[in-house]
Amino acid sequence: MSQHRTRLAPSPTGALHLGNARTFLVNWALARQQGWQIVLRIEDLDGPRIKQGAAEEAIDILTWLGLDWDEGPFYQLADLTPYTAALEKLGSQGDIYPCACTRKQIEEASLSAPHDDDHERRYPGTCRPPKRVPISNQQLLQEGTALRLRVPPGDVTFVDEFAGEQAWNVEQLVGDFLVGTKLGLPGYQLAVVVDDARQGITQIVRGDDLLSSTPRQLILYEKLGLGPVPLYTHLPMVVGEDGRRLAKRHGDTRLSYYREKGVTPERILGLLAHWCGLDEQREMTAKEFAQNFELSNLPREQIVYTPSDLR
Structure with missing residues (x-):
């Protein structure tokens, strides 16, 4: 195992679009520049949102763009044992508790606005026990009941x-x-x-829509006693002209759509490179991008996808 490792972690809840591709490209380029190993992980635990064939398509599209990896693909759903073991540890420590609240109940009980663009409201603590109570292994991952982590007060800094x-x-x-x-x-x-x-990831590069997830994950690192935490690099997102993350409302930005229309990967990469601070917009390969990309030149504001980009 090399000293540094990162991961490409698509979720098969839909097709990869230009915003996803930009993040994956930067992650891949940094890894190849600095000698990090790359793990390909398919994050397929999102139940009903998983689209059939999306995982295979994501792997195919990444390969089409010229990105490669050193290990994987690994599928989360293939083995739930590591997650169950982590929940058993949290349960024995009294750090988690069962919750039967519905989304509607949380919305009615919460006075907070939805968080960012994911409609997440603050959980008001309806089912939280007044003190830490260990829970049995039989109470873990039961259908119909969720599990919540007792969050400590105060700021998480990084x-x-x-x-x-x-x-x-x-x-x-x-x-x-x-x-x-x-x-x-x-x-x-x-x-x-x-x-x-468990996969030895030391470098995490992802979109800044997940910036608010990092403090939650740092709390879990501490509660689980998992040792050194990774270094995080969160990149500004690609959004539509309305300022919202790319979606169907902005037209078809799927990479598979462009490929079906005969657009070459070099043309796609040329646009992504332009969005990454390379002044000259031209067709290029992933290898050429890695040779020219510098993180310090990446724009610090969100990238706005416009009709001219489609043209």
């Missing part, structure tokens, strides 16, 4: 490699967050931490 110094109060922002879902599956925050730790 230094992001691109976004700089950060301080987030998770208790005030989202409250006790999910680590197990009502479908009987581990929650995103828990699964990511467990996988990053």
